[in-house]
Amino acid sequence: MKKILSIVLAGALVVLAGGIVFAADAGYVASKGGEKYHYVTCPVAKKITADKLVKFVTPEEAVKAGYSACKTCNPPPTADALVVTKSGGKYHKQSCKMVGNMATENKLYYKDAVAAEKDGYKPCAVCFKK
Ligand SMILES: [Zn+2]
Ligand SMILES: [Zn+2]
Structure with a gap:
């Protein structure tokens, strides 16, 4: 009985470690x-079979390979693109905690602050705090 338990435990650890590595890699x-x-978390991406799956660390790599952004998960065009919502007045870094609360379909991306400000967006006080 003890042996079975340790095998199950080892299996769970492998799955866990695999998940972490995968998240960091792609x-x-x-x-x-x-x-x-797609984002790895996209429901469409989850339907891709393992033999057809291509992984990218940054969106630039995917774009360079000829792919365009999925409309369902709305991934950024570049790793450092700024994020805005269609209704909001602020632009954010992708790492900003406010971005996590945005609805996927409302997100828009700008390549830099100059482009965002040209459309009337202002820097977010949280992620652009000096
Ligand atoms: Zn997607
Ligand atoms: Zn922000």
């Missing part, structure tokens, strides 16, 4: 022969 995925790239 933030974005695409399907071989497909057109779109």
Whole structure:
């Protein structure tokens, strides 16, 4: 009985470690022969079979490989693109905690602050605090 338990435990640890490595390695995925790239968490991405899965650390790599952003999960075009909501007046870094609360379909991306400010957005006080 003890032996069985330790085998189960070891199995769980392998799964756990695999998950962590995967999250650190690839933030974005695409399907071989497909057109779109996704966040790894996208429901569409989860349907891609293992033999067709292509992984990318940054969105730039996916774009360079010829993929465009998925409309469902709305991934950024570049790793340092700024995020705004269609209704909001502020622009944010992708790492900002406010971004986590945004609805996927409302997110828009700007390549830099100059571009965002041209459209009337102002820097977020949380992520652009000096
Ligand atoms: Zn997607
Ligand atoms: Zn912010």
